[in-house]
Amino acid sequence: MSVAIPLSELPVGALAAVVAVEIDGPVGRRLRDLGFRPDAAVTCRRRAPLGDPRVYELAGSQICLRRSEASGIQVRPTQAPPTGSDNE
Amino acid sequence: MSEAIAGASVTPLRLGLVGSPNSGKTTLFNALTGLRAKVGNYPGVTVERREGDATIGGRALRVIDLPGTYSLDPISPDEAVVRQVLEGQIADVATPDGLIVTVDACTLERSLVLVAQVLALGLPTCLVLTMTDELKARGGEIDHALLRDALGIPVVGVVGHRGLGLAALRALLPDPGAWERPAVPPPVDDADRNGWVVSVLDRVLVKPAARSARTEAIDRIVLHPVLGTLLFTVVMVLFFQLIFAWATPAMDAIDGGMGQLGEFVRLTLPAGFLADFLADGVIAGVGGVIIFLPQILLLFTLLYLLEDVGYMARAAFVVDRVMGRIGLEGRAFVALLSSYACAVPGIMAARTVPSPRHRLVTILVAPLMTCSARLPVYALLIGAFVPATSVMGPIGMQGLVLLGLYLLGALSALAAAAILNRTVLRGESMPFYLELPPYRVPPLRLVASQVWGAASAFLKRAGTIILATSMVLWMLLTFPQVEVPPELPAESAAAYQLERSAAGTLGRALEPFIEPLGFDWKIGVGLVASLAAREVIVSTLAQIYAASEEDEVSLREAIRTDRHTETGELVFTPATVASLLVFFVFALQCMSTLATIRRETNSWGWAAFAFGYLLVLAYGASFVTYRVVDAFA
Structure with a gap:
């Protein structure tokens, strides 16, 4: 069992399970509404040209988050990247 | 719109359309009412409340197109409108008699949160699954009958722009009182609702949709760190080059036509104030502006195409870091980009920006973006004083000067935003999230109606x-x-x-x-x-x-x-x-x-x-x- 890390530290292409959204107020609520719920599977798909924001795949849609929001979401990496990174 | 509502003799049945951005809500609205409302691929494009009338089965219906929202817990003014309308909190706007919730079949999991919130309101509700063709193409499958059982409300699958499933929906609409209602509404509490979402999904989702191969392939280039930035630049350069180069023949034709019309008036009418008034006042004045119609048509065609295809959200993603520097975010970028057409819709698009302070900054700098009303002025001065020489292949001097003016406006807007954010309107930075919708081919009729x-x-x-x-x-x-x-x-x-x-x-x-x-x-x-x-x-x-x-x-x-x-x-x-x-x-x-x-x-x-x-x-x-x-x- 791997340890929880912030979503922003998840390597591009890696798969993880959401542990908790540690952001209070409306932003945290909205992230949960978007599907960042405990045990939801999330992948980091891409980085923007300047490294931030990143695109995460979650519940069949692609959501783009900045480091400031992604760092408030704790995830647990579940397995090695199945297909490798897209940004090579 | 308000006169039309007040003037209706029979009280029509009021149906509210609720759905998340990109769920095909506005396309369905068009299909039901025949009204040509604007549809875009960028999350949050429907800001205004839109209403349209239809007569179905002899019953007069009024369909209310509510702003797209991911949740009924509002974090922006336009989302707040949804909740207010549904709860009857806005004066003069009665609570809808029934609700139609549109759900993109490919994102059922996420959308169930919104469905649960809507069902908790207790209004008659039916669910429309859109993009069912896309779900099938991506290898996914949802059991509609089981979904209907799980939710306890009518479920109709629809492909809005092709009209599939509309007959079944129309048969349903005139009588919301008869719609099935859930025996027990879904839980409101966060954790309980998560359990509910998972249990519904377990029952109805036969196969989840795979990634869209088309979107994957295109994004590999469009969102590539180097190629994507290059593409963004090329798109912007071409955008302005085309507006200038392609419109010229039509503009010359209008110019000639107006000149002849002026001549004709002078020849036909006796010389005097009336002839002068018509030729110099009316025809020269209005003609001098009408001449820019071709450029405006092109501008809006390109703008809406980029938006409806799904590129706008990608552009926002590519430039977000730059926007972050000045304390704004991708959605503000779209409001600013809309201001290229006209600051009025751009300022209105700022309603999708959740933070009131950043909304104000966006509104205050939006007039700096080069709106289409400046184009006639630029076109006149550039056309008259900048030589039409080629700089490199098809790239001409005039187009480059025009691009320069657009850039100057954009950079000034960014600088002004950065300064306002640090001085008059200081505060914490705005949260940011942005959905990248799958690439979709917009129906040409839709683009044409928007233009x-x-x-x-x-x-x-x-x-x-x-x-x-x-x-x-x-x-x-x-x-x-x-x-x-x-x-x-x-x-x-x-x-x-x-x-x-x-x-x-x-x-x-x-x-x-x-x-x-x-x-x-x-x-x-x-x-x-x-x-x-x-x-x-x-x-x-x-x-x-x-x-x-x-x-x-x-x-x-x-x-x-x-x-x-x-x-x-x-x-x-x-x-x-x-x-x-x-x-x-x-x-x-x-x-x-x-x-x-x-x-x-x-x-x-x-x-x-x-x-x-x-x-x-x-x-x-x-x-x-x-x-x-x-x-x-």
Whole structure:
């Protein structure tokens, strides 16, 4: 069992399970509404040209988050990247 | 819209359309009502409340297209509207008799949160699964009958733009009272609702959709760190190049047509004030603006295509880091990009920005984005004074200058936002999330209807505000009539009269203030007239020059050769042209924009602030430009 890390530290292409959204107020609520719920599977798909924001795949849609929001979401990496990174 | 609602004789059945952005909500709205509302691929494009009427099964229906929202816990003003309408909290807006929730079949999991919240309201509700064709193409499958059992409400699968499933939906709509209602509404508590979502998914989702192969393939290039940035630049360069190059033939044709119409009026009517009024006032004034219709059509076609295809959200992703630097976010970028068409929809699009403070910043800098009303002014000056030479292949000098003006506007908007964020409107930075919708081929009819909406708004302006200004201006330019000294040569008589007209007197009075910018009294008259709307300066100059030249010459030619009556020097020197262009980059000369700012901020104070700071900027920048170019030229 791997340890929880912030979503922003998840390597591009890696798969993880959401542990908790540690952001209070409306932003945290909205992230949960978007599907960042405990045990939801999330992948980091891409980085923007300047490294931030990143695109995460979650519940069949692609959501783009900045480091400031992604760092408030704790995830647990579940397995090695199945297909490798897209940004090579 | 309000008159139509008040004037209805029978009370129609009110149906609210609720759904997340990109769920096909507005396409369904169009299919049901035949109304051509704007549909986009960018999350949050539907900001206004839209209503449309339909008669189905002999029953009058009013469909209310509510703003797209991911949740009924609002974090932005337009999302708050949804909740308020559904709970009947807005005066004059009755709670809908029934709700239609649109859910993109490919994102069922996420959408179930919204469905749960809507069901908790207790209104009759039916669920429309959209994009079922896309779900199938991506190998996914949802059991509609099981979904209906799990939710306890009617479920209809629809492909909006192809009309599939609409018959079944229409059969359902006239009688919401008879719709199945859930025995027990879904839980409201966060954790319990998660359990509910998982249990529903377990039952109904036979196979989840795979990634869209098309979107994957395109994004590999579009979102590539190097290629994506390159593509973004190429798209922006081409965008402005095409607007300029492709529109020219049509513009020349309109120009010629208007000239002939003026000639025809002069030949048909007896010489006198009426013929002058029609030819110089009405036809020259309105014609000088109508000529830009081809460019405006192209601008909106390209803008809507990029939006509907799904590129706009990617563009926001690519430039978000830059926007983050100045304290804004991707959605503000879209509001600013919409302001390229017109600041009015751009300012309204700022409603999708969740933080009130950042919304205000976005609104205050949106007028700096180069709106289409500036295009006529730029086109006239660039067309007249920048040589149509090629710089590199098909890339011409004129297009590059135009691009430069657009860039100057955009960079100034960013700089102004950064400064406002650090001074007048200081606070914490805005949360950011953005959905990248799958690429979709927009129905051409949809794009055409959006473009027509924009073009007809432009024509309406030409037919009202610009026509009225043209007529008033003609009178100000013509009266009072003065005695022309007999010793004056015939060719100077018209100019002599013009300078002493009411407009000429006003322009002369302004001259001390605008002389440091290199402007003469004629430009002064144009600037005053352009306070109504920027493009009016073109019709004003058209009238001034038609009034002061005996023979019909094209406006471009007229301003190119115009000389000061006393000194004999050219009026439009390179320094003056540059200074005037820069003035238009900054100044907020637009009544509609001011009225929109006042409406959106609910304060004349902010409208006055926007006007004031942009006027100071415009004056300062023009002053510097004039001095610098004058020193080098």
